[in-house]
Amino acid sequence: GAGVSQSPSNKVTEKGKDVELRCDPISGHTALYWYRQSLGQGLEFLIYFQGNSAPDKSGLPSDRFSAERTGGSVSTLTIQRTQQEDSAVYLCASSLAVVETQYFGPGTRLLVL
């Protein structure tokens, strides 16, 4: 069956521009997570959704970051006024429920010049 998909796979942008990253979870998965993986670092939790709501936004690194999920399915992570330190791989994962195995997408590699 189809796994978690993310687009674009790679994104190069200029400092100060906005970017939008997309995640398509596995069908039927109610929980969706966003993580950031910087070079040589572990995974940093950003935000999770249960259905369309995001009960916990504490992981978002700044107010330039926002995320939404519509229809209990697709999610977008938006970074406004990108900075060079935003360069990283952004990973999305989904699970059947919150306390369940998370299945990861291939990630979006973001480079801010």
Next chain:
Amino acid sequence: AQSVTQPDIHITVSEGASLELRCNYSYGATPYLFWYVQSPGQGLQLLLKYFSGDTLVQGIKGFEAEFKRSQSSFNLRKPSVHWSDAAEYFCAVGDWNTGNQFYFGTGTSLTVIP
């Protein structure tokens, strides 16, 4: 504060040798734990998980891990390493009570030499 520690940044083992990757956590009284593997250019793949019950869990590719509550550890083991096991390994911890956050360690990079 919650944390997941993987003390070994990089490990090198010979093919056929045994392997143990360490993971310690400081997160809640009712943890659930995972090990993921990330091969170069690949996404994260679940190796095994512990939710409850038997503290020794078996995973894919011949891996196993043991949950030791007294030591707050969830170490990953394999009796005989194959060259294809070279990858980055991540331990992850969540908590049944909160359920809403999920913490990863910084990873252990495994090199396998012939």
